[in-house]
Structures are given as C-alpha cells and as structure tokens.
Amino acid sequence: MTKNSFFAQKIISWYHQNKRDLPWRDTQNPYKIWLSEIILQQTRVAQGMPYYEKFIEHFPTVQELAMADEQTVLMLWQGLGYYSRARNLHAAAKYISDDLNGTFPNNYTEIKKLKGVGDYTAAAISSFAFDEVQAVVDGNVYRVLARFFGVEKDITSTEGKKEFRELAQKLINKKEPAIYNQSIMEFGALQCVPKNPNCKVCPLQQKCTAFEKNLIEKLPIKEKKTVVKDRFMHYFVFVTENKTNTEKKVLIRQRQEGDIWQGLNDFFVIEFLNKDKKNFEPIKELQIQLEKDGFNLELKITTKFKSIHESIIFKHQLSHRTLYAKFYTLEIKNTKEQNEFWNKLKKKYNLEEINWQKLDKIPKPVLITKYLDYLSSHLF
C-alpha cells in the first residue's frame, strides 16, 4: 500500500468512527452548507454553532436572508467577529435571489463568485453539496498534511500554499470527495490538534513523518506572525437628562468603511494610535476636537452638561489590535440652547438619536456591549 492510499483510507475510516454529529453534515442543501462554512471561517465549531442555529431559524432559505435588512443580519452576527462575513453573506444572498433566480450556484467556479467565498469555501460547498472533486485546504489540512508528509514549507508563503493545495488535490478520494474532505478536517480538529496531540492513539502514527522525526511540535511552519498594535479610544456618550431609560436618548454612530466593525454601532470617539494622551481631560479635548472640526461654540462647553461620568479603562483584545477604551457619559441639559448643541453634534458627525433602550436592538461591537453591561451593573 502506498503512503498516499494508506493516508486516505485511514482518515476516512477514522472519520466514520469518530465524527461529530453536526447539523450541517446531515444535508446537501447548499444554502445550509454555505451558511455553515461562512460562519466557520476562522471560527471554532463550538463558537459558531449557536449562530448557525439562529440564522437557520430566522432565515430558513436564501430568499428570506436576502429580504432582511443588513442591520438585522449584523444583529444576529453580533459577537462572532469578522463582520464582513455577515455583510458579504447578505450581499451574496441578494445576488442569488435577484440575479440567479433564487437558485444556488452548483459548481466551484460559480460558487466562488459569491462575495466572501474563496478557495476553501468554494471547495467545501462544491464537494459537500454537489460531490465535486475539490480538495479543501484549511488550517486543519495544513497541519495534518505538513505532519504526516513532513512538509516543511512555510504555509504563509504563496509557494507553500500552492504546494499544499496540489498535495491535497492529489490525495482526495475521487469516489467520495465530500467524505474525504470532512475526514481530513475532522481529523485535524479532533486528533491531529495543534498542541500536544495524542499520537499514541493515532491510526496514522506508523507512517507519520513528523512523528518519526520528532517534528510534531514544529509543523506546520508558519513564518509570519501578526503584529499587534495599540489603539486608545475615548468614547463620548451623549445622553439627554431624562430620568428614565424609556425617555432617555443617546447619540450613536454607525461605523463606516475602512476600519474595524463596519456597519456596527458605537459612539462619538476621539482616538490615539501610538500612545495615549497623558492626563486626557475629556471636556477640554472634546472642545479642541469640535473646534478643529469647524464647530462654532458660543458657550463654554462645561456649561452644557448636567453631569459627566467617567468609566474605567476597558482593555479589549482583537487578533491584530489591543484596544484601550474609556467612556465619558455626558448628560446634556434639556434647554433650548443645549438642544441646539445636541442637534449640531448629530448633524456634524452623522450621529443618530435613539432611545437608550433601543441600544439592545442594534448591532454593536463586543467592546460596547461590555461597557453597557458595566453601566447597568454599576450605576443602575
């Protein structure tokens, strides 16, 4: 038996004995498979599962997803991260519904034309839903192949990616491509895990190059590490002075293109990139910022506020950024002049006025949710 056929046979038989029962595995419905694959990009099964269930419940078919508005889709995606996935998912649903007559594309090339679908996802959908012979290459596949075949190429290089892709395509079982693809990924997720894999019970051990050469901990080789930069954020939460949350209004801002959290909502913010401003005085800094933006202030800004509450510093870790955020809640008085100030702020910074309670109903970054949770447990 060749090493290649040994590999394919062993992982498929391992799969039949060890596979998890996952809701997107008992179907060939391309919509459900597509949805699961988008959710699972850079995301663990355990984290993605509840989101998959929610989406299927809200949008049983691609048409219903297409008819939703983007804020609703982002609301359901809230907390999962990489929000372009949700926006692309929605855009692709509209494309399928409007331009493809509601029929899901049925081959690799057409599937890859969907926004948010790259090599991996196109291979996954076309093999799982349409039995096309397209080998998937995801993080699991890199690890399993690198170890078993002893491939020491850098998986972050263009050349390395190409080599793994060709190897994967050579190994795929042409009779049952879907099962083969599921097998190698499940094997990587459960058996050939990144740290401390239990090679003692591995059915591939006797022919595994990395095991033989003691390279398990070294492979796969990943040269480029992501650089994490700091961001210091000072959030200004403008609220009206009404007593109850029902009447209280707050100014929010929908985040725009070219930055994190596009399409989600937060508040007016003053930011520093490299290092935070020492002794940041919120009212003073706000005034400086407003004047810089051509704001014509008739009054000393301090007279406009009934109260100011300063939060603790929230440290929020993203994969590529460390965020340090502080929130200043500014209660604006309910007088004619102060209302005018409120309206100018709204217009100048494209803010939206909503009831405080409505904050629950709009999509927000986890950082903002943490702050709101902190507020309700410490102040009210």
Place this chain on the structure above:
DNA sequence: AATACGGGGCT
C-alpha cells in the same frame, strides 16, 4: 507579498 479584519478558548 503584505496587511486588515474579531472574538474566544487553550496552553
């Protein structure tokens, strides 16, 4: 080829 883009879990 390099960088941006989230959040959570595990070591």
Place this chain on the structure above:
DNA sequence: AGCCCAGTATT
C-alpha cells in the same frame, strides 16, 4: 501572552 480557529478581500 501567544497561538489557533472549516479564510477572504484589499492594497
């Protein structure tokens, strides 16, 4: 604190 996760799009 670092690494990884059923990666993709943009520059």
